[in-house]
Amino acid sequence: MSGFFKSSIGRKFTMALSAFFLMFFLLQHFAINFLSVLNPDAFNEVSHFMGTNPLIQYVLQPVLLFGVVYHFVMGFILEIKNRSSRVVKYAKNNGSANSTWMSRNMIYSGLFILIFLVIHFIDFWIPELNTKYVQGDMSGLLADGEGYRYYEELQHKFLPPWRIALYCLGFIFLALHLLHGFNSAFQSVGANNKYTKGLKGFGKAYAILVPLGFIVIALFHHFNH
């Protein structure tokens, strides 16, 4: 089995597995965030649950971290390997004749998403860790103790226009990444059958609607403050 993870197909498979996990995470992240548009109280409740539930914090969160890191690291390893598989480049290469921009540029969309993630972590995740585990405040309450802090913090973050612009751009790249990645993951695990056509449609919808939803959330909080 150790050979499996070193083999081309094995790596492809693990890339897909991490992608599935990330795509699932993204969906639940989106669902919770969208609550903030519909119902701030519900958003606060769910956020607090997610932020303090031990199963999520100590099991799923590390898995998520591992998934993110693995997906990026393996993505880079494969990119380097793939680039080195062609030493002399073509003088003329007409890639658009046979493939989509998204499929050929996963590394660039991926890189931009990485940059976005770093900022996103600095914005939300690191302060979260700081509050909960450094300062030890697991209450999830505002400084004055009047209700949960999550909704407030969210609204606050989306004030500066530069951050909104960056987030929107990040989500556009996420959409581009998903437009190829969603179905690519299925192909990688060997799922190419009579459902593939339908799945492709679903993948496209997912790849566009989820990032679009995130954009809507960001804009909503920016303008609805």
Next chain:
Amino acid sequence: MSKLDSKVPKGPIKDKWTDYKNHIDLVNPANKRNIDVVVVGTGLAGGSAAATLAELGYNVKAFCYQDSPRRAHSIAAQGGINAAKNYQGDGDSTYRLFYDTVKGGDYRSREANVYRLAEVSANIIDQCVAQGVPFARDYGGLLDNRSFGGVLVSRTFYAKGQTGQQLLLGAYSAMNRQIARGKIQMYNRHEMLDVVKVNGKARGIIARNLISGELERHSAHAVVIASGGYGNVYFLSTNAMGSNATAAWKIHKKGAYFANPCYTQIHPTCIPRSGDYQSKLTLMSESLRNDGRIWVPAKIEDAKAIQQGKLKPTEIAEEDRDYYLERRYPAFGNLVPRDVASRAAKERCDAGYGVNATGEAVYLDFASAFVRYGTEQSKIHGIKNPSKEEIIKLGQGIIEEKYGNLFQMYEKIIAENPYETPMMIYPATHYTMGGVWVDYNLMTTVPGLYCIGEANFSDHGANRLGASALMQGLADGYFVLPYTIGDYLSNDIRTGKITTDSPEFDEAEKEVKEKIDFFINNKGTKSVDYFHKRLGKVMWDKVGMSRNEKGLKEAMAEIKAIREEFWKEVKVPGTAEEMNPELEKAGRVADFLELGELFAKDALNRNESCGGHFREESVELDGEQKGEAKRNDKDYAYVAAWEYKGEPADAVLHKEELEFKDIELKQRSYK
């Protein structure tokens, strides 16, 4: 003139092969490890032979000029492979396949060989299916068959329009298994340039590494030539660009007799030529004739209008079309054998009824097949009162399933949609029945030198039936040679490794090197292709589909003149110590320039019309068969095997008289 010993075993024809196998000497497995066999060519015959010999335990060295054995030109065979399986229950049998092959070959083949071929044909299918060849199947999961030109049963197995490809990939996979085991050493991009004889026996070859230009010596206890046919002597043919006669011709010059060079098959269903730059002709499977109807305009003015592009074939009314094969041969119609179909097309075009700008094309029309299949389909699908368009569409679907790849190929080349307008076809050189003379063991007149597949003079007599070439190649390679070669090699178990450090190898290599150096240093004025094209034109015009004494004599003189000019004026750029395609071509064309002359000489000698060889002097003068080919069994029921004596014109004829004990000789009639 010596008598050639064909070494056909005694006894009734149906027991010959079994008895023979029961009594030949075998080599024990431990000794096989000490015996080397060189196989030149990796098509169906060479590939299957190399794989089987290696399975048996011999050390095989296999050579091909392509970058992979999988690219040998057997790959281009489309239609199918015959086998007397009688899966369709239409009365097929070993005897019937034997009979059809001898008859189709116009009674110019060796009975015993043909019977053996028919006998092992069924094994080939079993073997190929076991290898994973994806033959076409019917809905019950059993193998499907089609019928092919010139026979009355459906015995042709096929894999879409790529049967040759699938069979070759089967043989290639068997080779790969042996390459992985180290039992076959594969030499890709190598060309055999001479055979080496030691004490009268074939003991190895000189080959050129086509990448480095290096000359290599390879010794062996036996040498097998499986290098294919010589159709490229015509320059334009359906053969691959690299297909050549060099291996066969070199062994001829070293003592192997060359038999029946004039038997060439001109295939009726090829895509017509479009201009002088044409480099090769493309064949479309004969199976198309199962569903297509061949016609030309009945009125000469319509033909002229079409040639000038003023009229479209679809605008010609049914009654103004001349379905000349159906008219002339009501019993077989469009399914007459290849030679008959080709000559009939030439006859119409020579009379001015050709249907493209060059006047050298006839129509192959699928319109009625669309309707026939469409009607059937609408019944199957329970469509009530289908419109004409619906029927045609359904019918086109069936035709697409059967021949989709051929239709697509045609459209790519001609830029016309054959679903909408009839295809244009014209005969082209396709297969050479003649070749190196071999006995029942497939051994040439040189001991230890074998020749199999299209390269030998084979089992097809003067004409080959459709779907029989694949059968013969695989029969030779899988089921015949591996047995018969053992009989010879059993005497070699104490010989030990053959050294390449001998005067015979020195001499052979020196000769080859001198020839190469000559080409490089000649610095002439004309390219190799220039000479090849001129040779091809003489061959096509005077030694083509129909031949006469005057033309053949002219051809011999003209070819000799071209050859002499070639040796003065040929220009080969580059050096010998690198990949040099022009140098490769020069060597091959030099051999064609000799072979072409022998070809014409053989055609001149054979003053009868038989199979692929049509002499204008030998036709039926009256009766129902008036104008049809007339065979002369009294004077020409023999194999003409030529011995090399320096100039092709000086070749000495040896006859192998053909005896027909199990088949009555009849004039072929497809009326």
Next chain:
Amino acid sequence: MNLTLKIWRQKNAQSKGKMVDYKVTEISEHMSFLEMMDVLNEQLVNSGEEPIAFDHDCREGICGMCSMYINGEAHGPDRGITTCQLHMRMFKDGDTITIEPFRAKAFPVIKDLVVDRTSFERIQQAGGYISVNTSGNTQDANAIPISKHAADEAMDAATCIGCGACVATCKNSSAMLFVGAKISQYALLPQGQVEAVDRVNNMVAQMDLEGFGNCTNIGACEVECPKGISLENIARMNREFLKANVKG
């Protein structure tokens, strides 16, 4: 028509190559691309220059020998064909055509446009076969019925001509379409089941060893494949590989 050709020239595997410009005139639209190359080569021979080495053989799209990267696409701009079936009617008078060899680390250039594709050979040798000896008494061909659907699908996979266009086209120089096609052919047939585990493991291992890149499911190979080999074959290979590794 008159054309400008930019062609990769490289003396041998060791030397460095470069693009060189050539002009050809009076090219007929009915010519095949390789016939156009013949015209150029005849011109070069006559003027004492070395002609351009390129691989070609059957010139009817089945042997898989021809291998040019034309205007940025394997086998040129047309679909479902090899270079030898590409016709000049796909180009316009005055066009500049860039012609390069198939490029991949696993396909080193031998000379000019000729590349070494023996990496494919070694992959096939690693397991691209069913181990059956030639005996003449294997069981009857009709002993195992195979559904028409499976036979047809196996045939579709088996039509691969091994030209390497998939590798040449792939951004990653991945050989997975080629390998997937061969594995699929046997995976779809009952004859192939016995050795299925070893076959996929060995062939994939050899593929990785040869230095091909990894598939990122771009799908360019499927588009450029002259025989229309489907991406499903890669998915099937992935499944076979997973199955083989789960089984052990």
